[in-house]
Amino acid sequence: MQKCTACNLPETYETIEFDENGVCNICRQKDYKDEKINWEKRAQMLAELVEKHRGKYEYDCIVPFSGGKDSTYTLWYLVKKFKVRPLVVQFNHGFMRDTLMENNRRTFKKLGVDVISFTPNWKLVKRLMLETLVRKGDFCWHCHTGIFAYPMHIALKYQVPLIFWGEPSSEYTAYYDYEDEEIECVDETRFNRFINLGITAEDMYGMIKDDYQCDPRELSPYTYPPLRDLKRLKYQSVCLGSFIPWDVKANTKIIQEELGWRGDQVEGMPWDEYSYEKIECSMQGMRDYIKYLKRGYSRVSQMVALDLRNERISKEYGDKLVAEYEGRKPPSLTLFLEYLGISEDQFNHIVAKTVVPPFKPDFDNMEYAPKTHDFDRWYREDEQDQGIIYKAKVE
Numbered sequence: 001m002q003k004c005t006a007c008n009l010p011e012t013y014e015t016i017e018f019d020e021n022g023v024c025n026i027c028r029q030k031d032y033k034d035e036k037i038n039w040e041k042r043a044q045m046l047a048e049l050v051e052k053h054r055g056k057y058e059y060d061c062i063v064p065f066s067g068g069k070d071s072t073y074t075l076w077y078l079v080k081k082f083k084v085r086p087l088v089v090q091f092n093h094g095f096m097r098d099t100l101m102e103n104n105r106r107t108f109k110k111l112g113v114d115v116i117s118f119t120p121n122w123k124l125v126k127r128l129m130l131e132t133l134v135r136k137g138d139f140c141w142h143c144h145t146g147i148f149a150y151p152m153h154i155a156l157k158y159q160v161p162l163i164f165w166g167e168p169s170s171e172y173t174a175y176y177d178y179e180d181e182e183i184e185c186v187d188e189t190r191f192n193r194f195i196n197l198g199i200t201a202e203d204m205y206g207m208i209k210d211d212y213q214c215d216p217r218e219l220s221p222y223t224y225p226p227l228r229d230l231k232r233l234k235y236q237s238v239c240l241g242s243f244i245p246w247d248v249k250a251n252t253k254i255i256q257e258e259l260g261w262r263g264d265q266v267e268g269m270p271w272d273e274y275s276y277e278k279i280e281c282s283m284q285g286m287r288d289y290i291k292y293l294k295r296g297y298s299r300v301s302q303m304v305a306l307d308l309r310n311e312r313i314s315k316e317y318g319d320k321l322v323a324e325y326e327g328r329k330p331p332s333l334t335l336f337l338e339y340l341g342i343s344e345d346q347f348n349h350i351v352a353k354t355v356v357p358p359f360k361p362d363f364d365n366m367e368y369a370p371k372t373h374d375f376d377r378w379y380r381e382d383e384q385d386q387g388i389i390y391k392a393k394v395e
């Protein structure tokens with residue numbers, strides 16, 4: 001596979017393109033961001049945006065919150081630097097881990113904020129995971145659409161127009177770039193292009209209704225609210241990272257010191273180097289594993305690429321981490337198969353259909369990654385609840 005000569009990302013990476021020197025567009029974008037963006041002007045825009053909304057509604061803004069480093073930093077920054085009164089909105093995807101929950105409790109208490117937490121029906125979640133795994137080789141539809149759409153429903157219910165997300169997507173991909181002076185808008189266009197895998201909640205209802213007992217209203221947390229309602233609210237849904245430089249390592253250090261935020265072990269990752277990334281979900285290892293089977297790289301490659309780009313590690317060290325950690329089978333696979341009621345062969349068969357050439361996964365020779373410290377506490381289904389309870393069985 002062709003790889004970027006600077007950061008090593010392979011040609012199977014989404015949105016990647018290489019220039020004549022073999023350097024990828026994401027590396028090029030970083031050069032632009034460092035050299036040409038007027039961060040002072042953007043900081044001014046941020047201050048104006050906050051002042052425009054301050055004190056006019058029940059809350060000054062809404063902060064969608066996972067408890068990961070980015071949303072935690074975003075909340076800390078807005079409360080400490082701007083003294084806003086935020087409404088924190090949390091969509092619980094069903095796989096939140098102990099360390100994360102402890103972090104969240106501590107953060108909410110230390111910052112003194114109001115929080116709404118929403119957990120959708122687990123039985124439906126499993127059915128949605130299976131459906132999108134089979135159709136797209138990606139089981140995270142319920143989580144991505146829910147996290148993205150649910151806070152917008154809350155914005156409407158409370159009539160709070162300003163919504164602050166954390167990191168802009170241009171840090172990792174070239175879907176959006178910094179080159180136009182526009183501020184990246186987290187809106188329905190992005191929802192339909194990048195978040196929902198091309199499957200709306202209405203489509204989804206049609207896909208599952210024949211075999212799964214489901215009230216169409218159960219899908220509403222996964223719908224994007226009507227645009228006319230959001231426009232009437234004069235909503236502004238933006239990323240804090242569009243206004244201030246986003247340095248993940250520096251941000252993480254701040255929340256560790258100020259909020260006692262703790263990282264965690266993530267399956268398939270070097271725990272000492274990257275303890276702060278994607279600690280939100282016990283199925284993260286599965287997501288990374290599927291990415292590896294499909295595209296020939298996993299999270300460790302992505303993190304190494306980011307560090308190479310920022311000249312934080314040597315290429316030799318990066319290669320060593322990738323060689324040691326990439327493409328290991330996560331212990332959570334067992335739980336995942338039990339949730340969905342499928343065998344590993346069935347799983348491999350489903351994923352094989354979504355492989356991006358020229359990569360060819362070797363399904364038979366995947367070694368297991370070690371178990372994380374909390375693995376034995378992750379949710380397990382009783383035997384009678386494993387898999388999806390289909391309509392036929394229910395009736």
Ligand SMILES: [Zn+2]
Pocket residue numbers: 004005006007008009023024025026027
């Ligand atoms: Zn690159």
